[in-house]
Amino acid sequence: xxxxxxxxxxxxxxxxxxxxxxxxxxxxxxxxxxxxxxxxxxxxxxxxxxxxxxxxxxxxxxxxxxxxxxxxxxxxxxxxxxxxxx
Numbered sequence: 001x002x003x004x005x006x007x008x009x010x011x012x013x014x015x016x017x018x019x020x021x022x023x024x025x026x027x028x029x030x031x032x033x034x035x036x037x038x039x040x041x042x043x044x045x046x047x048x049x050x051x052x053x054x055x056x057x058x059x060x061x062x063x064x065x066x067x068x069x070x071x072x073x074x075x076x077x078x079x080x081x082x083x084x085x086x
Contacts, residue, residue: 006043013041029058
């Protein structure tokens with residue numbers, strides 16, 4: 001599993017939980033299957049740009065916010081890995 005996909009999935013899941021909505025509800029709002037949302041959240045799928053945009057709309061985020069959160073989380077993860085390898 002690619003760490004980037006895992007981090008992206010964690011951000012989607014955390015935002016969904018902040019909004020207190022189910023995977024089913026998010027899937028309906030983003031016009032995708034619940035199982036696909038689940039696979040994204042677990043880092044098993046690499047969603048297309050159109051799917052990412054649908055998710056940002058459903059999660060009441062703009063794409064900039066989502067990618068900012070992603071960049072911040074990826075940076076922290078890389079820092080943690082650097083400290084562990086020392």
